[in-house]
Amino acid sequence: GDPAEEGPARALLAGARDRLRxxxxxETEIDALAAAGAPRPLLAVRAPLSGTVLESGIVTGDAAELGTSLFRLADPSTVWACLHIQERDLADVRPGAEAVLRVQAYPGEEFRGRLAFVGDAVDAATRTVEGRIELANPAGRLKPGMFVEATIATAGDRRALAVPESAVQDDAGRAIVxxxxxxxxxxxxxxRTGERAGGFVEVLEGLAEGEAVAVSGGFLLKSEFHKESMRDDHGHD
Known part of the structure; x- marks a missing residue:
């Protein structure tokens, strides 16, 4: 062929191969396309990573323009939990700290991870900083969009009065023991309760060190107290 024409043709071919990459x-599919000498009516689009499809931005028959988002993928084996860290706690929080998470979907269960990121900016409205906990999710039980509660181990170790979770009962929205x-x-x-971790609840007010509390049978005790209260009310009528 004419060398004057071969140069631009090679440049076009190289540019087309680069766009396909x-x-x-x-490379095997690009070579197969070049060998066929004709475009294919259908072309497989492969994801750059393995994962689960969270969103689809296209349906069968749609034309995909350059820059169109086809699918949103995620690898569910490792997840992030995004949270807001109070400004007053920043001095005691460090990336890499152990974190314990609880979700409403699995009451009584805890999921453990590490604080992977602490933001640099304080939100002017909430006075909090963005944080991100990374944790393993091999069974895929933690789902995107779940609400979580997190307890993060802090650098400032402090003594706290705590009781087993089973000792704390809910009584019309109030915590009682x-x-x-x-x-x-x-x-x-x-x-008044505080943080929860490892099956224990921090007690901030209402209980003194050394006082013994009922760890089991709290529901029955609460029922008996309600019965006594009802009898007292009837006795005053």
């Missing part, structure tokens, strides 16, 4: 086609006053007698006590 950008689209993710392997039953404090032992005798061999088989208890008094109901409202408490």
């Amino acid at each position: 950008v689209l993710g086609l392997p 039953f404090v032992r006053t005798g061999e088989a007698t208890f008094v109901r006590r409202a408490v």
Whole structure:
């Protein structure tokens, strides 16, 4: 052929191959297209990574223009939990700290991970900083969009009064415990709770160190107290 024509043709071919590489086609398919000498009516589009399809931006029959987002993929074996860290806690929070997560879908279960990222900017409205916890999710039980509660191990180790989670009962929206006053007698006590971790609940107010609380049977005790309260109310009528 004419050398003057071969140069531009080679440049066009090289440019076409580069565009196909950008689209993710392997060299074997590019070579097969070049050998066929004609375009294919259908072309397989391969994802750059293995994962699960979270969103589809196209349906069968749609024309895909340059820059069109076809699918949104994610690898569910490792997930991020995004959270807001209070400004007052920043001095004690460090990337790499152990974190314990709880989700409403699996009551009583805990998922453990590490704080992978702490943002640099404080939100002016909430006075919080963005944080991100990374944790393994081999069974895929944690789903995108779930709400979580997280407890992060802090650098400032402090003493805390804590009781087993089973000792704290919900009574019309208030947290209560039953404090032992005798061999088989208890008094109901409202408490203010704090962080939860490892099956324990921090008690900020309402309980003193050394006081014994009912760890099991709290629901039955609450029922008995309600019965006593109803009898007292009827007695005053």
